[in-house]
Amino acid sequence: MSEFLRATYELGHENLSKFVFCSGIGCSSWIPSPHFMADSVHTLHGRSIPVATGIKLLRPDLNVVVFGGDGDIVGIGLSHFIHAARRNVDILVIMVNNMVYGMTGGQVAPTTPLKAKTTTTPYGSFEYPLDAAKLAVTAGACYVARWTTAHPKELKESIKNAIELKGFRFIEAVSQCPTAFGRRVGFKGAGEMLKWFKENTIQISQTEGLSEENLMEKIIVGNFIRRQRATLIETVYSTIEEAKKEIEEN
Amino acid sequence: MKKHQTIKTLFWQGNEACAEAAITAGCRFFAGYPITPASEIAEHLAKRLPQVGGIAIQMEDELASIGAVVGASWTGTKAMTATSGPGFDLMQETIGWAFMTETPCVIVDVQRLGPSTGQATKCGQGDVMQARWGTHGDYAAIVLSPNSVQEMFELTIRAFNLSEKYRTPVILLADEIVAHMIERIIVPSLKSIEIIDRRKPKPSEKAFFGSEEVPPMPSVGEGFNVAVTGSTHNEYGIRFTADSTVHRQLVERLNNKILGHSAELVDVETYNIDDCRIGIVSFGCTSRAIYEAVENAETKGIKVGYIRLKTIWPFPERVVKQLAETANKIIVPEMNLRQIFYEVQRITSDSVEVISLNKIGGGELITPEELFEKIQESDKT
Numbered sequence: 001m002s003e004f005l006r007a008t009y010e011l012g013h014e015n016l017s018k019f020v021f022c023s024g025i026g027c028s029s030w031i032p033s034p035h036f037m038a039d040s041v042h043t044l045h046g047r048s049i050p051v052a053t054g055i056k057l058l059r060p061d062l063n064v065v066v067f068g069g070d071g072d073i074v075g076i077g078l079s080h081f082i083h084a085a086r087r088n089v090d091i092l093v094i095m096v097n098n099m100v101y102g103m104t105g106g107q108v109a110p111t112t113p114l115k116a117k118t119t120t121t122p123y124g125s126f127e128y129p130l131d132a133a134k135l136a137v138t139a140g141a142c143y144v145a146r147w148t149t150a151h152p153k154e155l156k157e158s159i160k161n162a163i164e165l166k167g168f169r170f171i172e173a174v175s176q177c178p179t180a181f182g183r184r185v186g187f188k189g190a191g192e193m194l195k196w197f198k199e200n201t202i203q204i205s206q207t208e209g210l211s212e213e214n215l216m217e218k219i220i221v222g223n224f225i226r227r228q229r230a231t232l233i234e235t236v237y238s239t240i241e242e243a244k245k246e247i248e249e250n
Numbered sequence: 251m252k253k254h255q256t257i258k259t260l261f262w263q264g265n266e267a268c269a270e271a272a273i274t275a276g277c278r279f280f281a282g283y284p285i286t287p288a289s290e291i292a293e294h295l296a297k298r299l300p301q302v303g304g305i306a307i308q309m310e311d312e313l314a315s316i317g318a319v320v321g322a323s324w325t326g327t328k329a330m331t332a333t334s335g336p337g338f339d340l341m342q343e344t345i346g347w348a349f350m351t352e353t354p355c356v357i358v359d360v361q362r363l364g365p366s367t368g369q370a371t372k373c374g375q376g377d378v379m380q381a382r383w384g385t386h387g388d389y390a391a392i393v394l395s396p397n398s399v400q401e402m403f404e405l406t407i408r409a410f411n412l413s414e415k416y417r418t419p420v421i422l423l424a425d426e427i428v429a430h431m432i433e434r435i436i437v438p439s440l441k442s443i444e445i446i447d448r449r450k451p452k453p454s455e456k457a458f459f460g461s462e463e464v465p466p467m468p469s470v471g472e473g474f475n476v477a478v479t480g481s482t483h484n485e486y487g488i489r490f491t492a493d494s495t496v497h498r499q500l501v502e503r504l505n506n507k508i509l510g511h512s513a514e515l516v517d518v519e520t521y522n523i524d525d526c527r528i529g530i531v532s533f534g535c536t537s538r539a540i541y542e543a544v545e546n547a548e549t550k551g552i553k554v555g556y557i558r559l560k561t562i563w564p565f566p567e568r569v570v571k572q573l574a575e576t577a578n579k580i581i582v583p584e585m586n587l588r589q590i591f592y593e594v595q596r597i598t599s600d601s602v603e604v605i606s607l608n609k610i611g612g613g614e615l616i617t618p619e620e621l622f623e624k625i626q627e628s629d630k631t
Binding site for chain 1 (some may be wrong): 278280281295300301303304305307309310311313314317318319320321322323324325327329343344406470471473474475476477478479480481489626
């Protein structure tokens with residue numbers, strides 16, 4: 001939250017009047033709404049991306065930013081996430097990944113590591129987690145980065161980059177939930193989790209040649225991709241121009 | 251569009267009339283997902299909306315479609331989606347959210363034969379109660395029911411107008427027959443059509459979710475710092491997720507702003523309701539059988555009166571009670587298993603015998619002959 005505000009300030013935004021924030025349901029959905037002095041649309045669980053798409057299509061001049069948790073963005077709302085990246089809609093999605101359904105008391109999430117104990121996987125999770133950043137790259141996002149809360153400076157720089165870019169942008173912030181997740185998997189507190197983040201992350205540039213097994217226990221951080229593709233705003237508005245021209249000619 | 255500047259007699263499909271009416275009403279955003287028998291609305295708007303500077307987009311599912319529609323509405327744009335039963339199921343959660351956030355938008359449900367996939371290409375009228383009670387919690391719905399191509403046009407415009415005026419989602423409950431048939435339509439001149447736009451706040455205003463029955467609605471990006479939420483909120487949009495008074499006040503106001511205005515919202519066509527032995531209450535495609543059946547009954551000396559519901563919800567209670575005071579019996583023909591029948595029975599409190607004439611399956615209509623037979627049979631017994 002504070003890194004986002006620092007990023008906008010450093011980019012020269014004195015206030016958030018050019019921003020609209022959309023969120024779903026979950027712990028992280030309370031980041032923009034009602035704490036930011038800005039327009040905020042608090043949507044349903046999983047549906048923030050389509051709502052943000054509707055807003056952006058009609059107000060291309062506004063920076064539309066989605067805040068969501070892992071359950072919201074890649075659990076119940078996964079299909080919207082993939083399609084938004086595919087159609088390259090000009091929105092920034094910041095996913096705070098605490099690897100668990102924290103708000104409802106710590107149930108297993110699509111991002112929970114294999115074998116991790118949660119309230120609905122008391123013997124340890126028997127599923128593999130989803131790599132949201134990799135998925136965003138495959139689906140067509142223009143900018144993808146992942147950091148943890150132990151990397152505040154890098155996170156802020158990524159947010160600054162993402163705000164300035166066009167197309168679909170995705171930042172994953174791996175965060176600690178000491179209450180609903182950390183204590184169940186054996187961490188004593190938030191500090192210990194941050195330490196674990198620091199020790200168990202690996203820069204994406206250093207992953208080459210490492211096997212999947214070697215990387216299983218690691219959190220890969222860094223900038224995953226930065227590329228240019230025609231954005232949805234560009235293609236939709238050029239379609240409108242073509243349609244208008246066609247009708248004038250007839 | 252030049253071709254609609256003057257009164258025109260055209261030959262249109264119901265879904266086409268709905269799409270053109272949306273444009274006339276000022277709709278500039280459509281998001282939908284293909285589904286029989288509503289797809290022609292999306293196809294027509296995909297062609298037409300860009301011509302008038304609007305956007306039509308096919309989303310990944312119905313959840314996304316109505317989500318984008320609500321988002322669009324918060325930019326100050328009139329927005330619509332169109333679907334049928336299975337898609338209407340998926341939209342219910344967001345309809346509740348639109349109701350709670352007081353977001354104007356129009357949802358077209360072209361009814362087909364359920365439950366589930368049922369007979370997907372056949373006509374049914376089984377979504378009457380779903381349109382009223384589909385989402386969870388206490389809410390009130392405005393639901394309109396066209397019975398011709400002409401009314402697909404007129405009631406689509408009315409749906410937008412009511413939606414803007416009351417700041418609430420409005421459902422146009424069409425059916426496969428009305429949507430797919432092609433018939434004559436008279437499109438009036440644009441000037442003669444009343445178009446209502448939502449009330450915008452003054453720069454100093456801050457209460458967008460209360461203090462007035464229908465509060466003014468800002469758009470995002472206008473500097474109002476509007477906080478939109480489906481959680482219980484006060485008049486400033488601030489969440490109160492435990493306070494009983496705030497919840498009660500909000501939800502009662504949201505219900506009252508619709509139910510308290512049923513006199514304006516109710517729209518019915520009536521005939522001889524003060525002077526009849528047999529009454530009929532009907533709606534949608536089924537109501538097209540009334541006219542011939544009543545004519546045949548009259549030639550046999552049976553006085554028949556009818557109410558045709560152009561607004562289904564709020565239910566036209568007053569006029570149905572009026573019919574019950576005169577008629578000995580009321581027949582309710584419908585292509586479902588007694589959804590309007592029970593409502594008529596409830597309202598007339600057993601003061602009159604209510605007779606169901608229903609038919610489901612194969613998209614078969616209730617014919618004028620069948621209705622006439624029922625009238626004769628009811629008059630004898």
